[in-house]
Amino acid sequence: MRHRxxxxxIEGPFHPVSDANRDEITVFFPDFYDLGSSPALGGAKIHRLSTEELRKNCEAFLGQKPAAAPVGKAPWNEPLKEHFATALQRTQDLIREGRIKKTVPAVFARSEQTVTPQERAQMILTLLEAPKTLYVYGLWQKGEGVLGATPELLFDYAKGHLRTMALAGTCPKSESTRRESLLHDEKEMQEHLYVLEDLMSVLHPWGDVKTEGPKIVELPTLYHLKTDIEIQCKTKPEFFSLIQQLHPTPALGVAPRSAGYKWMKEFPGQEGRGGFGGPFAFIGKEEAVCLVAIRNLQWNETSSMIGSGCGVVAASELEREWRELYQKRLSVRKILGLDV
Structure with a gap:
């Protein structure tokens, strides 16, 4: 993880850790729908490197290995539009019935090609140039892994100070000249406010909630609405409890929270979602950083996939949301240096 x-x-081999709030840093990356699906993992060694040190390590590794065809050469099977149309229709039916206000369907492009160590090193080299507005992260072991650069922070806690964000509302740069500014887009602002109001409600017991925003954040291929949230905590959180309280925010889940979110896995095309949109945390005894695991490539021993999600509210339109989903997947391929 790139942090500060x-x-x-964290170098393996990895081992399950029952008490993650201890001196060593542990990593936690469970399934989106089941926070108990994977334990926190401790490693054999922890390294802290500068960007230049990591660059030299990757280049040295690649210099010792034969070149391989980059991941992405195999065809990507794009998600089916009719699957997303079904999810959008079911969501808007629930909204009309007054049962929810918003949810976030996800779709996945898939490839019958896995990721080799050489490809992984090359992608890391590309990610070294990712803008500071993105949190670079990854985890791999036993033939499975994830690598990406997310703009979204679930929380960052250090020295009594808790930071998080409401990140919701999107406009692809390719559409920015023919759409209203996000700050004046009623649909996107409403989507953003659902997330902001939810987070403020959940976090209020920890202390006085201070916000700054919303503002427009520029990423390589997208614009997002973002409100920064800060709290000086009265007491130190128990980090796993905090993850359970926050995940998923309406930026990836459902508004209101009381409607639950696990029913979303009944939407078509959800097979193998894994940790997409879930928490990705590095946890220490006194500090913790937890990202929202979006904008990533996930793989196993035989295949790879790239997910994207979008907030659906009453005013959502199929074609506009479908374009946004594609642009988000395209941004992943670009930031990882994959063929586009």
Whole structure:
């Protein structure tokens, strides 16, 4: 994980850790729908590297290995539009019935090609250039892994200070000249406010909630609405409890929270979602950073996939949301240096 201009690397082999709030840093990356699906993992060594040190390590590794065809050469099977149309229709039916206000269907492009160590090193080299507005992260072991650069922080806690964000409302740069500014787009602002109001409600017991925003954040291929949230906590959170309280925010789940979110896995095309949109946390005894695991490539021993999600509210339109989903997947391929 890239954090505060430093690269934190945990070297395996990994082992389950029952008490993650201890001196060593542990990593936690469970299934989106089941936070109990994977334990926190401790490693054999922890390294803290500068960008240049990590670059030299990757280049040295690649210099010792034969070149391989980059991941992405195999055809990508794009998600089916009719699957997303079904999810959008079911969501808007629930909204009309007054049962929910918003949910976030996800779709997945899939490839019958896995990721080799050489490809992984090359993608890391590309990610070294990712803008500071993105949190670079990854985890791989036993033939499975994830690598990506997310703009979304679930929380960052250090020295009594808790930071998080409401990140919802999107406009692809390719559409920015023919759409209203996000700050004046009623649909996108409403989507953003659902997330902001939810987070403020959940976090209020920890202390006075201060916000800054909303503002427009520029990423390589997208614009997002973002409100920064800060709290000086009265007491130190128990980090796993905090993850359980926050995940998923309406930026990836459902508004209101009381409607639950696990029913979303009944939407078509959800097979193998894994950790997409779930928490990705590095946890220490006194500090913790937890990302929202979006904008990533996930793989196993035989295949790879790239997911994207979009917020559906009453005013959502199929074609506009479908284009946004594609642009988000395209941004992943670009930031990882994959063929587009």
């Amino acid at each position: 201009d430093q690269w934190i690397l």
